[in-house]
Amino acid sequence: MSTVDRAPARASSVVAVGAGVVSLAALAVGGAFALVPGVLGLVLVVLAVVGGSRAWLTTGSGFLLLGALFAALASGTALLPLLGAVAAMVGWDVGENGIGLGEQLGRAARTRHAEFTHASASVLVGLVTVVVGYAVFLTSSGGQPLSALVLLLVGAVVLLVALRA
């Protein structure tokens, strides 16, 4: 039997790289400090979806997220770094799904429907995160911003623990 081409699914790879580009563009707000890990991350993401490597994808997305943290640190603004971090997450999620589809089904299989459903759900979650997170940031920054946000974080951790149980 001829061998099956196990490269990552096409549409997912394109979306993953697109998300990486969006992420990089967003964290440009942090200047060179954020762009260095960002560019490195994007290059790794591109290599990962070409070669079908989960480890590289995770590393690349990690660098993009690091870039987002640096951008937030350097610029002090919230919206664009948040967008950058969310885009990095979407890129990782969609890219990993594409690699999985490639491994399981091969490139010759029709996978569009599943890919788009997965990608849309991921983007939707990302948008909700950006909107809600930024709204909380805006409302809380009126009073005592940092303590409110720390409380928010503690709440989030408690929520996670509850979910894990």
Added chain:
Amino acid sequence: MKTRATNRWRGVTALSFAAGALGIVTSQPAVLLLAVVGVAYAAYARLAPPPEPTARVERTVDDDRPDRGDAVGVTVELTNDGDRLLPDLRVVDGVPPGLAVVDGSPRLATALRPGKRASFSYEVEAIRGTHDFEPTQIIARGVSGAVEHEDWVRAETAIRCVPRLEPLDSFPLRKQTVQHTGQVTTDVGGGGVEFHATRRYRPGDPIQRIDWHRAAKTGELTTVEFREERAATVVLLVDSREPAYVADLAGRSAVENCVTAGGQVASALLATGDRVGVASLGPRWSWLAPGLGRVHRTRLAEELALAAGFAPTPPDEQFFPGLALRRVRKHLPGDAQVVLFSPLSDAYPTIAARRLEAHGHLVTVVSPDVVDGETDGAQIARLERDDRLRTLRRAGIRVLDWDPDRPLAAAVTDATRRWRQ
């Protein structure tokens, strides 16, 4: 059915802690805010509804009785019987192990709304034998991909491919000695020595051969002539031991060549009125006693295509050389000629051929030459095979050395010319 966590989101909360810690250390609310991202996706992984195993598969095959080499279309249809969306449904159809997919892919990933169907098709190339489809693998994931169901569904479908016997103009058998001919004639005489022609009576013709009906009607004496050639009994013996499954560089095994050639020789011999049977020389025993006629021809084609002794995949059973040869000899009619089909990949077939010859069966060896390439190994294999061919010829056994890339008929013509000399 199995349900398991894919663990693909593992570690996403660490992101929150990293951002949180950095945010607190630097007293930078914008950094702290990024902790939200990890929390949000972790929650998404946990809260997204798990998949429901509500998919059903049906498989249809264009033609479950194809000829060799036909492309057979296979269509698989998926239906979501549940009342919720299946966001990520992956299907891998169980293509029979012996068949190669030549067009399309036997796999699909899709999202299915309740009550909807999706289908995919692909083509496989038929090779001889019965091919049962294996279970279809269905993997349903939730939208976040955190949990998946795996299920194997068996849909009973089979493709049965019995190739027609390929034609061959003629295949020269060895001349039978007088005593054998006598036996053969009696054997065939009852069933039907073929009518040939009538001619004018000549003095000396045997009285039994005069057409008396005609003499009574017209008063003329005519003699009925039968076909001069006497039919032989031939058993085609196919080497199907594990070493015979050597393949050429294209991956076609020598047993495939032997079976094809066997079918051609059978078709040539049956056409000239010889009685033809088949047997396997291998751990798996298959036997069809020599016979004649159209029904026998069909049975012979089926035997070659489907019987375990000629299976396209190598046997797992252990082979007992002495036992196998005794079994063959026990079944061979006393006057039967043997045509042995073997790639001669080891010494055993030469021993078997000489042993059969010694027991009074006239043996012809048809050997497909599947040694390909110019590597050292190939050259040694070629030398060894040439040596075996010589051994056989020295023992007075006819050998037809056949390159499977050329038609068998050409090899037969060449060999016949040499044998006549």
